[in-house]
Amino acid sequence: MANRWAGLAxxxxxFFVILLDTTIVAVASPSIQSDLKPDVAGLFWVTAGYLLAFSVPLLVAGRLGDRYDPKRVFLIGMAGFAVASALCGMAPSVGWLVLFRVVQGLAAAAMAPQPLTLIRRLFVADERGRALGAWGSVAAAGALLGPVLGGLLTAVLEWRWIFWVNVPLCGVALLMGWRWIPRSQGRAAHLDLLGAVTSTAGLGVLVWVLLAWRDISAPAIAAAVAVAAALLVVFAFHERRMGPAALAPLGLYRSPGYRAASVAMAALGTAFIAMALPAMxxxxxxxxxxPMEAALVMAPDAVVAAVLSPTAGRWVDRVGPRRPATLGMALLAASLLLIGLVVVLEVNPWWMTLGAAVLGVANAVAWSPLSVAAMASVDAAAAGAASGMFSAVRQVAAVTGVAVTGAVLAGLASSPTLAFSVVFAVLAVVAIVGVVAATRLPLTPTDDAHAKAAAIAQEEEHA
Incomplete structure (x- = not known):
């Protein structure tokens, strides 16, 4: 028992450090600009380079876990993340900082899909809700504590410590993971190279356009979107022909549980990540x-999520994923509407803490059942690929949300109150889409009639 929970830790x-580094840089950006003297584009790519490198290789990383052991891929990724973090803190110029942030993002991509696969291996079905509840609370804490920790380290020490703080965290986690995460032999099978190239290139171009569209001409955007679409269409057709050897077994989406969980998680990732920067x-x-006051206004999210997530996870173990996920997504929509009301009514901004507290409950209740439903809907042999697809959907949706909210804020810059009101209204609508998807989740986390039926159908199709 102790070893399993130590492995989870x-x-x-x-997972905490890779989400922490998604948001920690924003509050330190003025200090980085003062020290390294980058132009606006250079400063933008300090964050965007990380998001791009993190989002794009997730499909490949998930399948690498299947092939070569998720523990090994996770630990290699964490070691790379620690080295890249140390290099970020020593960067002599913004160009070097962007390069090291890209390396950080690649290491994060190697790590991100593995926890879901390993949690499935470490815990039996009636304990996974509690374990994934802890995973959800860490997700909330990592993203929300980024600005708090970034502001504190920048104020007390200097901006370089926002990266150096990762090194001891990764070091301790590496030792624990080496000792307590179980190993497997992986599966020595063909790696889908064409799928890896087309998915990575297609997603890379798409995410690049989403992040950098304001600095690109309209014809260039149209050409890039066309190239991305063509690559992803080729990828989809190729994957249909690959059967069980596919990089991304699209047959998994025949499972209603996996499909509904993916849509709801995309909505959760979009709303949760995309609201952090506009709120700040x-x-x-x-x-x-x-910066510190603003971070404290939103702090109830992380605190409430951390306190409630274990209880929420046990609830999922008892009643299945549908009811907790539906409640969580409904509370997410309510929290965004509450925050939007503070903006529209222009009342005391500390009232936003109420919306942040509801957001914390939503995060505590939603993350675990969505993950349980997704991973219970796949065969063990495809767990890494399923986790990679699940993570990629969440991350690309989050980047899309960041791009859309950025477009709204830029387009309505002359009327800030209207701009922020529209942002939170749009994100609330996204959350409502997640509510609808959550109502389609299975009532019980069955291990896995849906996935087995999809696998049989896929085998018959390729027989």
């Missing part, structure tokens, strides 16, 4: 709060 430490910008640039 190692997985959570790794509104509190600081419109309402005049300092």
């Amino acid at each position: 190692a997985l959570l430490a790794g 910008l509104y509190l600081q640039e419109v309402r005049g709060l300092g």
